Amino acid sequence: MIALSSHLNQIQILFLWMTIVGTLPISGGSLMAQGADTLEHTLLWRIEGNGLQRSSYLYGTVHTEQAFGFDFGDSVLPALLSCETLASELHVDSVSAQVLRLIFQPDSVIDLQVEMGEENYAKLDAQLTEKLGLSADYFRYTDPSFLMLIIKNIEVKGKKLEDVVNSDGVRRREFPKIGELPRETFLDAWLFQTARLEGKQVVGLETLAEQIAISDTIPLQERLRKLIDVVEVDLVERKAVWDNLVQSYKAEDLNTLLALFEEERMAPGLYFKLLTERNRNMADRMVRLMQGGSVFTAIGAGHLAGEGGVIALLRNKGFTVVPVFSEKNNALRAYNPPDRELKWYQSEYREGGVYVQTPIPTIDFPADKLGHNKVRLKVAFDITTGLQYYVMEVDLSFRAVLRGNIVENLKESWFSGEDEVSFSSLLAPRSDRIREKKITVDGVEGRDISGVDDEGQLMRARIFQHGEKIYLFRCSGSIGMVKSRDDTRFLQSVRFDPIPEKKWEEVWLRDIDLSLQMPGKPTHDTVEEWRDSYGFHANIITSWAVDPATDIYYGVERYKIPVGYLPRNDSVLAAEMLYSEISRDEVTDEQVIESPKDPSGWMRFRKQYRLELASGMVVTRRIELKGGYVQSMVIIEPSGVSDPERADLFLNKATFYERTLAPKDYRRTYPEQNFSVTLIFPEVDSSDYSLYSGKKQFTAGQWRGNQSFVATCETYWPYYEVESDSLLSDELRSEITRYGYGDTILAEEIVESGGLRWHDYQVAVGYSDRPGFFYRERVALHGFRLYRLRWFSLNPKDDPAGADEFFASFQLLSPQPEGDPYSRKVDLLLNDLSSPDSATRNLAVAALSYYKFRDEDQKKVREALGKRYPDDTDSTSEPMGGLLRAFVLDSEREESDLKFLEELYSTLSPSHSSRSEILGMIANIHSEHALKTLGRLLADDPPKNPYPYQILSTFYDDLTNVKYLYPGLLRLVGDVEWRDYVANFTIFALDSGEITLDDIEPERTYLQSEGVEFLKRFRRPRTLFGIDEEEYYWPWSADRMITLLGKLPAESEVDRQFERALRDTNMNVKRAAIIGLMRHDRPVAEKWLLKVAADPTERVALWRGLSSLGKEESFPEEYHTRLYFAEGLILPLMNEYDEFPDEFEYVADKKIEWNGVSARGYLFKWRYTWEGEEPWLIAFAVQPDDPNQVGVDGTSVRFAWVDFDPEKIDEHFEYLMEMEWE
Missing domain, CATH: 3.40.1000.10 (Mog1/PsbP, alpha/beta/alpha sandwich)
Structure with a gap:
């Protein structure tokens, strides 16, 4: 994570952007082309008449922190001081928190790398890297207007902080004299703060929402054009334009300033929004304010001149607006603002009893951006002084105290760069320590630290441990911190409540x-x-x-x-x-x-x-x-x-x-499982499982001396319909030897006990580091349940009597009832779905999935589907899901079955999970009637909690009658849960010939519109202002959508998105975009074809796509070789089976006989390097012997986990050619 101060350093620029909205020119030309010299040369104007009791003033500002903006004439400050109210474009304090939220939670979806193109993006990167030390990727998802203003302001505007070497030889940062640096804030904010110190009322003529709305009206292409113009303009030329503006402002020439703005190339509607409409709004609001008292209005100088300027608008309203002239004598030099203490806002961590004051309200830094659930952070930025405030609370975990003095470690990690604590990165950037001292506040000891960071910002901080939390109070800023003394007020406002006394x-x-x-x-x-x-x-x-x-x-x-x-x-x-x-x-x-x-x-x-x-x-x-x-x-x-x-x-x-320690007899009864058992030790663990067969398990244990014993009892539904002793024995033996990690059956026998016939096993566990670990197991069937008892111990000789005692204590509560066991099982199973005992219900639901119901039971299943069960909700019903899987559709009663399922579907809420199961069952029928029913339900009443694969996967083996799903199925492409599946399924159906473009045509426009919107949003996870933001990025989704849209008739906006996708970093997406554009007969630059053909994982797919269009000649000739195609066949298949190897090399090729045809085999070696140098393995691909037949069918691939030996090339060929391949 980039340091928080790096984010906050952009806030002034963003605030400037909000107030300037592109008013500064970026290109040169005739400055007076449209501006006649109609206004006197002054920035200050007096407003009188039309019923005003006192004079008001209008002053033209420039949104800069450079010295020329503060070179007031001697009339400006007296005018400000004579008024009761200051009105600026925005109320600085009220929008500060909103600006912070824009920084930390931006809504931008613009990808500059894609939109600008590679060449312009490279130029942007070079300028930003040179001037800011930050790559273009840092601003990749930033609004172009914002970034344009950053570039315009990257020229040096004052002397930088210098590195000096002290007498002790330690390199530190020092400040030059105050006069050598620009001011810490821009002119509008300085006027705002000065008015507050003078006791004036301060108001804003516009709101932040209005400013943002204006920016949003600028078309993206217009913003991009202006950004590219800025990038392409030479720095010398841009500096000359800037100098013209500075000279015009110094000369107080409002006419030329307006001309500079009007030279910007923009649509008339945009000009109206940016200037004309804003001027009207501000003039109207000024009138209302002036009617209540005298007002000093300070707005951008570009708003004053012209027919639609504020001066002309006020005159048209009947006011007298006259120029006020001044002498340029650096009037600020003699001005000393009152030493007034302004109202501050209290920020608190009430639970910890900690309080601090800040000049503006703090906002909570988004918890999901911090990356640590033990940290809470509040931030504030005072635009009037340029100071940044942080208040951080960190919980101490139990183990964190093992690290020693946590305050000292935190402090050291901040200054030394060593991550002694996991949350230290939040305190970056690092700094050379200048001053440190111990302090005590309200009895809490802490550290007061000052330093200058690598960006030349002064930092002051205090760190305390208060109770079980760490608190950091930090203020950062430029030289303005020293001048304002707000840092001292902030740090001295920290207060701690006493920690409540804890009594033992x-x-x-x-x-x-x-x-x-x-x-x-x-x-x-x-x-x-x-x-x-x-x-x-x-x-x-x-x-x-x-x-x-x-x-x-x-x-x-x-x-x-x-x-x-x-x-x-x-x-x-x-x-x-x-x-x-x-x-x-x-x-x-x-x-x-x-x-x-x-x-x-x-x-x-x-x-x-x-x-x-x-x-x-x-x-x-x-x-x-x-x-x-x-x-x-x-x-x-x-x-x-x-x-x-x-x-x-x-x-x-x-x-x-007592219950966990005292040894005594415990007789436990389990009515739902129909048994009881005696334990000589307490039950310590009990749990229910819904496995493939369902089971109820409890565990009990005891320590005796230095040995251990564990007994478990499990009850199962019979799995795989095992209902005989012989089958049960086979299943158990297989389970023990297959899943027991080498377990060995030492002895087995049949034992009659407790009215049951038990299979008794003695098993030695096969762990090499635990010789002698042993268990005994008994398993028996009874009616519809399987019982399993286990006794664990360290050695078979430890306590055989204990195991016998445990096994003999098992008793059934009731014998197996008379009658047909199968019918009883069905009735009991269905009744148990409504049991008041949740464990019994879980067992019954688990058994449903594997139970084989007879045809004569289907009536019972249908009746059970019509019921409601204890755990049912509006979105799910476990019993219903199991019963649907038990429901057997009969072709002879297809119409009644479909009617039953459709009626059942209509009774469920739209979000019910069983809706997808019902649709999947209907899809499995594949008849015309069934698929028409399915298509109607999907189009008119689709499930809101869908499982599309469950519904559509049944068609991949049989597309019969699939055309009846169209065009209604396409209406689901706008649903994010359905989009990918519908797109892929439709591609599959089109390729098979089961549907045609005519079947799609009624919904084609909708499909293209939804596809375009998806592709606009599609992008990789991004970093904006240095904060990682997780975004879904599924290349397969974009590939499927592009492929589907490419099969439809050409449409300009679709093709524009294809061109955008060419710049995506994912080769799968690039390849799909190439095929789509070429299918639409749009040109594709050769560089994109080369990029995809160079990727062995996409090479063959690109060839096949071009071949399907009859455009094989577009495939790059240099990659159209048998060796490249052999490589391109192997690697995608290897990734499908496992993953790409770390290293892959060609070895040899030779002429071979393949399926009775002359061919050429290519041998490769490959390996992974997960754990150092792994051995090379072998792979093999077949290509036609004729080099003119590259890419035709009949190729094949083999790869094997067989060690490569350079002395056995021929043997490797033979092995790979003869191996069986699924």
Whole structure:
């Protein structure tokens, strides 16, 4: 991210743009071509008569900060001081925040690189790089009018800050004398500020919205033309034009200034908007103001002269407007404005109890631009002084304090450029430190720092840590900061509320199941994932609080890990946790303290560590393994601070809840799953899954000594309709060996227990680093459910009785009922969709997707589709989705089925997900009646939450009757959810011949209009004013739309978008644009054909596209070779299967026999370099033996993951020619 000050440096320019709107000329010529010398040479005019009680004044300004604008005559300031009100074009303060929003949240969709063309864009880049040190890409999406003004103002307007070397040899920035620099703000803003200091009322004659509306009326092509003119005008010529304007203003020659403006080439309507209409509005508003008192009006000098100028308009209204002459004697030199303290606005972070004042209201910097969810930033820019204000609040995370003094680190990162903290980039640009001192405000210690950045701006900042947050107050600006003293007022206005005292109290951490003493309730609770080097992972729940009396942090972390999944050395685990956040390089001393034993006997491990860090901080961490959890308690003490009494209270008074610790018998009953089981340890995890078969699972575990045991119980719907012991056995054995990572079945047997016939397995897990990890499993079928029990342990010899006890405790709640099990299963399944138990409903829905309903069950399915279910919403119904998949369409009752589905479709809300499923079912019928129904529904009542692929994909194998979808289907191209699918499908249908352009013709105009609008918006993710803005960029979308529009009759705006697409960086889009233009018989420059042909991924596609048009001769001759085509065949296919290789080289070619025809084979080698130097592999492509037949059908491609050997060229050819290829 570019520094925030870089954004704010553009605000003055943007404000100038708003007030100047292109009034400065860019080309030379006869300056008096249209302006007769009709007005006296003065910028100041007195307004009298027509009922005015007091005289008012009109003054012509120039929107500049250069000295010539401030060389007042001796009559100007007295006139201003004699009036009650100052009226300027805009009320400077009121629009500042709005201007900031334009900077940070622009709406521009203009791509200058595309619109200007490469040659002009290169010229623009050269000028900006030379004068500003910024490439054109920095302004690529900027409005041309704004950028034109920037270029006009890049000439040197004052002496730059100079590098000097102090006596200590350190290079620093220093300011030259005040008189050597231009003023910090432009003339209009200076007058505005001066009037406020003099106690005058200040008003604006126009609003920002009106200014923007005027700019928007300038056609894009007009703005681009003027920008290109500015770029093409030589700097010497532009400087001469500028000098003419300066001399005319110094001479107070309003007639010549108007002539300069009128020389601009623009449409009459645009001239009316820019000057005539604005002049009328300002004159009318001036009259209303003057009727209430004396007014000093300061507007751009170009508005005063001419028949439509403000002077003439006021005279026409009956006012006497007379010139006021002055002597040029640098009247400002003797002027000292009153030392008046203006009203400022309070900005606050109320939650943190922090307050500061700024001269204008701050705005919140958009959170999505900051890139860090722990940072909140307020910004303000005072145009009257040129000062920029930042107020930043940063949350401290629990682990951030391990880095030491966070204020010091933040300060160092700002000045040294080292990213010690992740949010330091927000403080750029970097600066040489000039002055620093410690300060205390309301009892809060901080740092006061001053510096000059690389852009020559003075920066003053104060950084504080207040409670658990960091605050940065920063003011940046030019020499005006020193003169205004506003920086001092800003920094001295910072105030902190006292941090509320936290009393130590007993806190119940619900998520951690822990009660302990802490300094008040935890202020931060987080949940994240932890993963160790063995691949084990767990959710970490962290809670922490700080004692404000000592700044000591107290935190608790609980790692919720399924018990039995940690068969490793406890000390290794503890060390990994201990050093997961602290580098060993920072540890200066380490102690291991044996902690007292846990009297419950459930403690598997407890160690306490004390670490001294290089920063002086001390970290005490106690790690405990209990039940199914790993718990870590942490105390972080700042350097030189300790509180042993509180540390003992925190570490040794913690209490786990009984339900997670006490060993006893637990009889658990699961009515919905029809079983009960006895556990000798508590259930620690329970979850529902909707997998391919649906299941309900719970896990329970216990630590005994240094061993672990886990029991799980799962209930499934029968998957794949497995309803016999033999099939069940085959499925289970396959699952264990296929998905068990090398698991080995040690023993298996059939066991009768609890009224069920169980398949009992003993399995050794195949992890090499965990030898002996073992589980036993029993699986049985009962009616419509499958039951699965598992017992994990570290070794088969540990506790076989425990597994037997667990298995034997399983009991069914009710036996399998009598009657046809299949019918009972269907009835139960459909009834369970309405069960009050959500787990049962989930199981039933999951089973629907894989259940095979008989024909005689279809009536039940239809009845079930007409019902509503507990979890139904306006947008979704899981049971309905499953039932639709169970619905079997019958050709013999097609008409009634279609009527049923259409009626069901009409009862659902437009956004209901099942609407797409119903349309997909209708599409699958492919009859004329079905597709007419589908086409009517898509055209008249399309789904609002669509899944287009689900509906259209069925046609890719069978396009029968697809013409009945047209032209109604094309109405959906304006819907972003449908656009790409409709475009691609229509291309496919046209190419197949199933539809013709006649089928499209009724909607052709609409299709072209929507396509053009999409292509106008289409662009890459962009960076505007240095802030990354994510934009959707789908080259495939543009390619499909361009390809479709290219197949339609030519239309000028369509072809213009094709020409624009030629400049896109994506070759896929370029190629589609080339084919579209050539299909429309439009010329395409040879450079575009060369660019695409040079890309091996698009080369063959370009050839085929040109061949389809009979324009093969347009293909660049230099790439029309068998070798290039062989390369162009292989690389796209490799990307389709995996991705492009990092390196790809031609090896050899030879004459071969291919499918009984003489051909030529080309051998290539390729490799990836993901992990260093990977071995070369081989690839092969076939081309016709006749070089005149390049590009014809009959080519083929092979590539293989076989190591390349330069000594085995012939063997490689033979292998690739003989290999099977899907």
